[in-house]
Amino acid sequence: MAATIAYADVEPGTELPARTFPVRRETLVRYAGASGDFNPIHWNERFAREVGLPDVIAHGMFTMASAVRVVTDWVGDPAAVVEYGVRFTKPVVVPDDAEGARIEVSAKVAAKLDDAARTVRVDLTATSAGRKVLGMARAVVRLA
């Protein structure tokens, strides 16, 4: 484990570099193939509307995977993430156009948990089209 951020260098409120992740229909087809989740609500507009959705929506796990990149890119070693959880509050709606959707992710250190283990809690905020798409999004990260 080789985190590049030192426990001594962060305080509650320390902000991680924010990121924006584009999501197009092609993104979802790729994710379906890689993850094995072929639920048609993630690629078939007709089916999505039939079950009451406004359009095709992103896999919740795609959003979860995107959001944690803010943490793993910050800390350097992805293995520094010892715990990670989210609640799926709103879907990321992905229209069939060149732009698709965007997931905007920010994060900050919420608390220093354990001086001996050098762990901190990072709280994440993920929005798409101005709506929060993840709730209770938190990671526990072991720093250097």
Place this chain on the structure above:
Amino acid sequence: MALDQSFVGRTYPPTAPYEVGREKIREFADAVGDDHPAYRDPRAARALGHPDVIAPPTFVFSVTFRAAGDVIHDPQLGLDYGRVVHGDQRFRYTRPVTAGDRLTVTSTIESIKSMAGNDVLDIRGEVHDAEGAHVVTAWTKMVARAAGKDA
């Protein structure tokens, strides 16, 4: 119809091993657009102290969710899968999933609740390697929406 509370605490048999391949990890990292070298280059992973390329934190969901399928599709439990949505997801890692791992998952139903007509099911998946050592625990909350409700 509310689900049978007697299923709380039920543990399903461990799954057959899932063998984690370097190229599957690369494919997954590509699909989420993540170019971190530890997911692709064994030397970069070793420089961080890992024996081989590691998987992104959420990769293991594909493995645990397949195991949770045994629960979700258990005809005796009677969950209406057509109405199921993913509510919460959480992971706690002992170590990262690594190429070459042979992972088994043991799923347990932690709780069954009925909230506003929805069935809420909490499933815990314990993931172990071929030596029997713990790798990660995944908690998955599935919500079966009450009939007649849109997403």
